[in-house]
Amino acid sequence: MAHPDTTSSREHWRNTILAGLANYIDAGSIVSGSVALALWKETYHLSDNFVGLIGAFSANAISAGIGALIGGRLCDLFGRKKIYQFDMLFYAFGMLFLIFAAAPWMIITGFLLVGLAVGADIPASWSLIAEQAPDHERGAHSGVAQMLWYLGPVAVLIAGYFLKPFGISGVRWLFIHLAVLALALTFLRSRMKESQRWEESVAEAKVPGWSAVLSPRHLGAVLYLVTMYGMWNLWAGYNGFFTPYLIEQNHLPAWAATVVPAGYFGIGMVSILLIFMKLSDKIDQRLLFGISAALHVVGMALLAVFGFTLKIVVIHILIMGIASGFGAQSFFQLWSAELFPTAIRSTAQGLAFAIVRIGLGLWSLAVPSLAANNFTELAWILTGFLVISGVVGVIWAPRNQGKSLEQLDAER
Numbered sequence: 001m002a003h004p005d006t007t008s009s010r011e012h013w014r015n016t017i018l019a020g021l022a023n024y025i026d027a028g029s030i031v032s033g034s035v036a037l038a039l040w041k042e043t044y045h046l047s048d049n050f051v052g053l054i055g056a057f058s059a060n061a062i063s064a065g066i067g068a069l070i071g072g073r074l075c076d077l078f079g080r081k082k083i084y085q086f087d088m089l090f091y092a093f094g095m096l097f098l099i100f101a102a103a104p105w106m107i108i109t110g111f112l113l114v115g116l117a118v119g120a121d122i123p124a125s126w127s128l129i130a131e132q133a134p135d136h137e138r139g140a141h142s143g144v145a146q147m148l149w150y151l152g153p154v155a156v157l158i159a160g161y162f163l164k165p166f167g168i169s170g171v172r173w174l175f176i177h178l179a180v181l182a183l184a185l186t187f188l189r190s191r192m193k194e195s196q197r198w199e200e201s202v203a204e205a206k207v208p209g210w211s212a213v214l215s216p217r218h219l220g221a222v223l224y225l226v227t228m229y230g231m232w233n234l235w236a237g238y239n240g241f242f243t244p245y246l247i248e249q250n251h252l253p254a255w256a257a258t259v260v261p262a263g264y265f266g267i268g269m270v271s272i273l274l275i276f277m278k279l280s281d282k283i284d285q286r287l288l289f290g291i292s293a294a295l296h297v298v299g300m301a302l303l304a305v306f307g308f309t310l311k312i313v314v315i316h317i318l319i320m321g322i323a324s325g326f327g328a329q330s331f332f333q334l335w336s337a338e339l340f341p342t343a344i345r346s347t348a349q350g351l352a353f354a355i356v357r358i359g360l361g362l363w364s365l366a367v368p369s370l371a372a373n374n375f376t377e378l379a380w381i382l383t384g385f386l387v388i389s390g391v392v393g394v395i396w397a398p399r400n401q402g403k404s405l406e407q408l409d410a411e412r
Helices: 009-044 048-057 062-078 080-099 104-132 135-189 196-204 216-249 256-279 285-306 310-325 328-338 342-364 367-373 375-396 405-411
Strands: none
Touching (some): 009 104, 009 256, 048 216, 062 080, 104 135, 104 196, 104 328, 216 256, 256 310, 285 328, 285 375, 328 342
């Protein structure tokens, strides 16, 4: 039976945007760090190993995973609103370390705190979007959050192009704008309502423990999501955090370090809007995912075969931008909400997200050295990751378009 919906369409979209801005802040944190990375390395004489350490513990990886694991559980116990409203204050506090970073330890500390905050916000906001979206527009509302994820890097990279000539002092403004937005979100989100589905769930029964999440039925869904999204995210983590760094290390034109990655995210936004948001609620989601997965493999293999030259990087970015808009990350957000009942939705999402991001953190430790020593080998490894993601994703992809969350619960 469909869940009664008394919220206006305008309020639905407003709530989705306010919840989805967590994605803007998450991605903005990652890419701001990538823009600052080469400057930090030069200023503080950082080794490749230390650069890997920053990537591993940044908002991109381990700290975000730990935040999601803790925050996801707290969301199911105490509600989505309590978590996503106050974690932005914690985020702004962590940003202060990056804004005023005067030593390497401040960079690590700042990213650790920022990562914990954005990690906690992800399952809260994603659960809220799915639970409040109309049943026939769940994919479209998830797509808005993904567009905001891509908008963060576009805004940061374009601003970074103009700020980098001013060195660290200029790049600090990227972190300042994220801190200000986090504080503004704290106030704007205070007017939002708690998820009605969550309130009804806790009113009916006690919140299940971890044993429910780790039962064979739900653990299988977690493992599917972790494999499908996790393998893709090993490529995405390299792409989001290390691409500007690698462009500079390979002596491509200076403008390419910000403009080329911004192009990827800009193309991705168009793809989300015109493909994922238009089609994910209407046609076979397995077919959409499969097309995206095939494009990803082709796009990454180009770098492996032809090398890290400007022309190939631009073609690669074009293909990957189109593919990513309706690929693993968009479907991970959607499916990680649909595959679990309301009572454990955020806990399960947080667990899957944590495994993926912590795995990315461990991988990030190796990326700088591997890229410096043998980029072709790195490119083939990343191509292999995308093949695994695509095969697993297509074989076990659910087809939930048009169904209510209650209908999906009943089918389970």
